[in-house]
Amino acid sequence: MSPRARPDAPHPHLTSAYCKGCGRCVDACPKHCIEPGTAIDPLSGLVPVTLDLEACTACGLCYEACPEPFGLHPDDEQHAWELSDPKEHFGPRRESSAPVAVDRPSRLIPLPSDLAPLIIKGTYASAIGALLAGCRHFFGYPITPSTEGAELMAKVLPGLEGVFVQACSEVATINHMYGCGGAGLRTMTFTSSPGLSLMLEGVSYMIGAEVPGVIVNIMRGGPGLGNIGPAQSDIRLVCRGLGHGNTHAIVLAPANPQEMLDLTMLAFDLAFAYRNPVVVLGDGYLGQVTGKVALPDHLVEPGLPAWAVYGDREHRRNLISSIELGEADLEARNLELQAKYDRMTANEQRSDSFRCEDAEVLLLAANTPARMAKAAVQRLRAQGVKAGLFRPVTLWPFPMDALAALLPQARRLMVVEASLGQLEDELRLALSHAGVAHPPIEHVQHTGGVLPQPDEIVQAVLRQEGAR
Numbered sequence: 001m002s003p004r005a006r007p008d009a010p011h012p013h014l015t016s017a018y019c020k021g022c023g024r025c026v027d028a029c030p031k032h033c034i035e036p037g038t039a040i041d042p043l044s045g046l047v048p049v050t051l052d053l054e055a056c057t058a059c060g061l062c063y064e065a066c067p068e069p070f071g072l073h074p075d076d077e078q079h080a081w082e083l084s085d086p087k088e089h090f091g092p093r094r095e096s097s098a099p100v101a102v103d104r105p106s107r108l109i110p111l112p113s114d115l116a117p118l119i120i121k122g123t124y125a126s127a128i129g130a131l132l133a134g135c136r137h138f139f140g141y142p143i144t145p146s147t148e149g150a151e152l153m154a155k156v157l158p159g160l161e162g163v164f165v166q167a168c169s170e171v172a173t174i175n176h177m178y179g180c181g182g183a184g185l186r187t188m189t190f191t192s193s194p195g196l197s198l199m200l201e202g203v204s205y206m207i208g209a210e211v212p213g214v215i216v217n218i219m220r221g222g223p224g225l226g227n228i229g230p231a232q233s234d235i236r237l238v239c240r241g242l243g244h245g246n247t248h249a250i251v252l253a254p255a256n257p258q259e260m261l262d263l264t265m266l267a268f269d270l271a272f273a274y275r276n277p278v279v280v281l282g283d284g285y286l287g288q289v290t291g292k293v294a295l296p297d298h299l300v301e302p303g304l305p306a307w308a309v310y311g312d313r314e315h316r317r318n319l320i321s322s323i324e325l326g327e328a329d330l331e332a333r334n335l336e337l338q339a340k341y342d343r344m345t346a347n348e349q350r351s352d353s354f355r356c357e358d359a360e361v362l363l364l365a366a367n368t369p370a371r372m373a374k375a376a377v378q379r380l381r382a383q384g385v386k387a388g389l390f391r392p393v394t395l396w397p398f399p400m401d402a403l404a405a406l407l408p409q410a411r412r413l414m415v416v417e418a419s420l421g422q423l424e425d426e427l428r429l430a431l432s433h434a435g436v437a438h439p440p441i442e443h444v445q446h447t448g449g450v451l452p453q454p455d456e457i458v459q460a461v462l463r464q465e466g467a468r
């Protein structure tokens with residue numbers, strides 16, 4: 001008999017549903033009475049150990065080693081470990097299987113009208129826009145040139161009873177956002193091009209499950225790690241490639257720090273209005289450049305939507321998932337999503353124009369290249385060329401309706417961009433779908449962190465004007 005043998009002591013008893021199969025008891029037993037299991041427990045889905053107590057000395061080492069309070073325990077206390085009826089603790093179950101949820105609307109709180117403007121960089125402006133929009137949950141993984149936005153959130157959110165989590169990766173980031181947005185809370189991240197690439201599976205899940213969230217992507221040069229210079233390297237990705245399946249998200253393209261704030265605020269409204277992620281697409285220059293930023297006339301106290309999987313009684317029966325195993329069901333689901341994309345296309349096209357009223361030479365640009373193109377328009381006008389700038393503020397949906405109105409008077413259309421044709425491709429696709437007649441399309445392009453400059457845009461226009 002072992003020195004620890006206790007003839008009158010209880011033998012172990014296993015409640016299989018509470019055993020996670022960790023094996024600590026297997027290692028603890030000096031008599032080899034416990035073996036790793038081979039069968040899945042139908043209640044837990046785990047594989048519990050098996051007991052053969054013929055050689056058991058009731059030493060108790062196994063149940064002392066068990067970390068599960070209801071797993072392995074002394075046999076004489078078996079009655080205390082039986083599964084109890086939840087009704088005894090929580091009362092009778094509700095009979096209705098229909099979700100019973102409460103929709104608590106957001107509230108706008110006025111801000112004083114005499115607040116002085118801020119002089120801040122683009123990423124800070126975006127972070128402040130998110131805070132004013134009621135975002136209190138930030139998840140992210142630092143990446144240049146977007147990190148300052150996350151840094152500001154890390155400083156500010158704890159003081160606002162918010163949550164800042166530096167995730168272990170971009171994959172973790174987007175899945176934290178999936179859970180947080182699914183709980184009906186306003187959540188965001190800052191990232192840059194390679195980081196967004198890593199997030200795409202999660203973005204697809206969020207779109208499939210109709211979970212809102214805001215992704216601020218400060219684009220840098222690619223492919224691969226590329227560099228940290230300003231670029232428009234992700235236009236194709238965010239307009240055409242947000243994960244697998246039928247995926248789209250509204251893409252907002254700010255051109256200055258003021259719009260970084262304004263469009264980030266708008267992004268939260270759109271994300272919840274359509275239950276869909278929204279991308280705020282900046283570039284490395286815009287993220288870092290400092291500018292004057294006026295504060296809005298209100299901030300948002302977020303509500304809680306009826307669909308949220310929030311941890312309270314009212315929302316307890318809600319379920320959010322992107323899985324749809326039946327083929328016909330998934331097709332119907334995709335058609336519903338497509339109808340939502342159609343509503344976005346009809347209602348959310350946004351653009352800006354400068355000197356377009358009589359423009360014969362129409363420049364088209366977004367983000368920082370639009371600032372260069374605007375300077376070029378001013379110089380061309382000074383030389384008697386009727387030039388104008390059309391600036392898509394939504395890259396998806398492309399603001400085709402506003403552009404189509406300008407095309408009949410335009411004899412030239414020139415795309416200015418910091419990528420090798422990604423914006424031009426969006427333009428050509430939109431023109432093709434709309435079936436709109438247009439003048440020949442020319443371009444001024446740079447890539448790799450190089451921005452188009454006003455002088456070269458002017459020269460590109462004048463070369464052809466001279467040949468007329």
Ligand code: SF4
Nearest residue numbers: 029056057059060062
């Ligand atoms: S009580 Fe002791 S001998 Fe019996 S199974 Fe547990 S560890 Fe093994």
Ligand code: SF4
Nearest residue numbers: 019020022023025066
């Ligand atoms: S120690 Fe407990 S939880 Fe771990 S395998 Fe043994 S009985 Fe199961």
